[in-house]
Amino acid sequence: MAAEELRILTRHLGAPGVTGLPGYEAVGGYRSLRRALGMTPEAITAEVKASGLRGRGGAAFPTATKWGFLPQDVFPRYLCVNADESEPGCFKDRVLLEELPHQLLEGTLIAAVALQASHAFLYVRGEYRAPRELLDRCVAEAYRAGYAGQGVAGSRFGCELVVHGGAGAYICGEETALLDSLEGLRGQPRLKPPFPAVRGLYGQPTVVNNVETLSNLPYIIEHGGAAYAALGTEASPGTRLFCVSGHVERPGTFEVPMGHTTFRDLIALAGGVRTGHVLKAMQPGGGSMQVLGPEHLDLALDFKAVADAGSSLGAGALVVMDETTCMVDVSMRLVDFYHHESCGKCVPCREGTYFESRLMHRLEAGLASADELLTLADICEHMEGRCFCPLGDTATWFVMSAYRRFADEFRAHCGAGCCPVRAAAEAAA
Amino acid sequence: MAEAAGPPAAATPLLSAATRERIRTACARYPAARSAALPALWAAQDQLGHVPPEAMAEVAAELGIGAAEVEAVATFYAMYFRRPPGRHFIQVCTNVSCALRGAEGLLRHLEERLGIPDGGTTLDGAFTLESTVECLGACGGAPALQVDRYSHEDCTPDRVDRLLERLRAEPGPTGAPR
Numbered sequence: 181m182a183a184e185e186l187r188i189l190t191r192h193l194g195a196p197g198v199t200g201l202p203g204y205e206a207v208g209g210y211r212s213l214r215r216a217l218g219m220t221p222e223a224i225t226a227e228v229k230a231s232g233l234r235g236r237g238g239a240a241f242p243t244a245t246k247w248g249f250l251p252q253d254v255f256p257r258y259l260c261v262n263a264d265e266s267e268p269g270c271f272k273d274r275v276l277l278e279e280l281p282h283q284l285l286e287g288t289l290i291a292a293v294a295l296q297a298s299h300a301f302l303y304v305r306g307e308y309r310a311p312r313e314l315l316d317r318c319v320a321e322a323y324r325a326g327y328a329g330q331g332v333a334g335s336r337f338g339c340e341l342v343v344h345g346g347a348g349a350y351i352c353g354e355e356t357a358l359l360d361s362l363e364g365l366r367g368q369p370r371l372k373p374p375f376p377a378v379r380g381l382y383g384q385p386t387v388v389n390n391v392e393t394l395s396n397l398p399y400i401i402e403h404g405g406a407a408y409a410a411l412g413t414e415a416s417p418g419t420r421l422f423c424v425s426g427h428v429e430r431p432g433t434f435e436v437p438m439g440h441t442t443f444r445d446l447i448a449l450a451g452g453v454r455t456g457h458v459l460k461a462m463q464p465g466g467g468s469m470q471v472l473g474p475e476h477l478d479l480a481l482d483f484k485a486v487a488d489a490g491s492s493l494g495a496g497a498l499v500v501m502d503e504t505t506c507m508v509d510v511s512m513r514l515v516d517f518y519h520h521e522s523c524g525k526c527v528p529c530r531e532g533t534y535f536e537s538r539l540m541h542r543l544e545a546g547l548a549s550a551d552e553l554l555t556l557a558d559i560c561e562h563m564e565g566r567c568f569c570p571l572g573d574t575a576t577w578f579v580m581s582a583y584r585r586f587a588d589e590f591r592a593h594c595g596a597g598c599c600p601v602r603a604a605a606e607a608a609a
Numbered sequence: 610m611a612e613a614a615g616p617p618a619a620a621t622p623l624l625s626a627a628t629r630e631r632i633r634t635a636c637a638r639y640p641a642a643r644s645a646a647l648p649a650l651w652a653a654q655d656q657l658g659h660v661p662p663e664a665m666a667e668v669a670a671e672l673g674i675g676a677a678e679v680e681a682v683a684t685f686y687a688m689y690f691r692r693p694p695g696r697h698f699i700q701v702c703t704n705v706s707c708a709l710r711g712a713e714g715l716l717r718h719l720e721e722r723l724g725i726p727d728g729g730t731t732l733d734g735a736f737t738l739e740s741t742v743e744c745l746g747a748c749g750g751a752p753a754l755q756v757d758r759y760s761h762e763d764c765t766p767d768r769v770d771r772l773l774e775r776l777r778a779e780p781g782p783t784g785a786p787r
């Protein structure tokens with residue numbers, strides 16, 4: 181059977197004028213918010229629990245469970261919308277921001293009702309300038325229409341929507357670094373516990389949710405949690421927006437039901453591996469996750485199946501690499517990214533990524549000795565599990581998984597004086 | 610207009626009344642004024658093209674926090690410039706998804722067309738070129754670049770040449786206020 185998309189989250193994508201308020205209302209927009217305002221916060225949370233919705237920011241934490249951690253009767257409470265999307269290979273939140281901004285605002289307001297949050301802060305990465313400008317216009321529309329501010333949609337509930345622009349720091353996607361950044365500080369992670377639900381922004385109970393997570397709420401409230409849960413599998417409910425990039429014919433985002441779709445289907449949706457080439461490796465989840473190979477093509481896009489294969493669906497990316505790809509070069513680029521983005525708070529990450537990056541540049545240039553491969557493994561071993569936050573751990577995952585899988589290719593770089601993969605490609609051309 | 614070189618005296622503030630107004634509006638949106646540090650630095654940079662130490666001190670005074678605190682923030686985030694870049698700031702993504710689709714070739718093409726290396730600024734001050742930038746979240750349109758934080762995707766040499774021509778004709782950064 182040919183792979184097909186199942187458009188739930190993106191059901192209104194491309195509808196006339198849907199990026200504006202009248203267009204969004206014309207497809208039934210903000211009806212779910214009105215319904216939510218007629219429900220108790222507990223009833224909304226119960227619906228989300230029934231949907232089985234798990235966070236789409238990377239950690240896949242059950243959304244209703246997270247909401248349930250808020251202490252009773254402590255106010256004010258805050259909601260933060262994580263639109264810092266900076267994971268290499270991820271661009272799904274951007275699609276939701278650019279194509280369906282009011283759906284995100286409606287989802288945000290529904291969550292705010294469930295949490296009884298007085299403010300929702302939308303933290304948008306600094307590089308997303310055009311999406312941010314659109315979001316500013318949509319927030320202004322929502323205020324004018326009475327969906328935000330005091331007395332949301334004629335109710336007694338009030339919530340302020342504040343768009344907050346980041347300024348170029350991947351680490352601010354980590355929820356506690358995001359909170360520090362929102363408090364006007366350097367974006368560095370906080371020690372957990374206490375978790376943000378207990379002590380978050382300015383010490384108040386705070387929930388941080390991803391853009392895609394919240395964008396699912398209007399559907400869940402309209403159709404019920406059970407209907408949403410029925411779309412995926414029991415362990416991986418619902419649909420997900422996957423970002424396919426790299427060596428495929430048509431890179432892009434594709435919404436598919438989880439569990440019922442495989443990596444092969446996803447690549448087929450993107451037009452297949454580029455013509456005349458064969459698959460060498462794939463990286464699911466974003467820049468942080470471990471490499472998979474052609475033998476994993478028939479794995480289901482299911483949290484557990486991918487975890488059992490030694491990787492993760494992470495933030496919903498899939499980078500496809502064909503036989504021309506140098507795995508040392510790819511590893512070097514990812515290591516460079518983490519080196520650049522290390523916030524400097526803890527030594528294993530700050531120093532580890534520095535040495536990793538230096539070594540990978542030597543290796544890619546064919547200047548490293550075979551001994552240095554042992555040093556690389558040693559550096560990574562001293563980082564994993566020893567960093568203050570997951571950034572440092574994830575800076576080791578791809579490179580070590582690639583080293584294990586493509587050990588010969590790594591070794592062939594040692595003392596070669598150049599990148600052997602590139603040299604072979606240039607000789608063939 | 611003839612102006613003295615070097616930082617202006619404290620008596621002549623750098624931030625305009627409009628910028629100060631933007632900062633005050635931002636402060637009012639948060640539980641505490643210091644939350645407006647990032648928006649305030651954006652406001653300063655929008656006006657001045659970069660954020661010199663004197664501007665950081667003025668931002669600090671608006672927020673009611675120390676100048677060193679603002680400096681700590683301004684130097685942490687990659688997108689605040691301490692020195693003015695060229696009129697247009699071109700950032701080429703060379704992370705994996707873009708690299709797999711020709712980002713290095715795109716970068717070399719730009720270096721050649723502009724006659725500057727990665728990290729350089731053209732003599733006429735029109736362009737700064739850089740490739741040390743986070744993944745731009747434009748992997749679906751790789752190779753991608755940003756100009757003044759606006760994204761341009763599926764960048765072929767031809768398209769980039771036309772883009773450069775358009776940008777040369779623009780008097781200031783794309784999307785600059787006033």
Ligand SMILES: Cc1cc2nc3c(=O)[nH]c(=O)nc-3n(C[C@H](O)[C@H](O)[C@H](O)COP(=O)(O)O)c2cc1C
Binds near residue numbers: 237238263267390
């Ligand atoms: C280094 C790092 C970067 C992260 N970046 C993002 C991000 O850009 N967007 C996001 O939604 N979550 C990101 N996360 C995950 C957040 O910490 C948090 O788990 C998430 O926003 C919670 O939302 P969810 O439960 O809806 O998934 C990141 C985590 C780490 C450790």
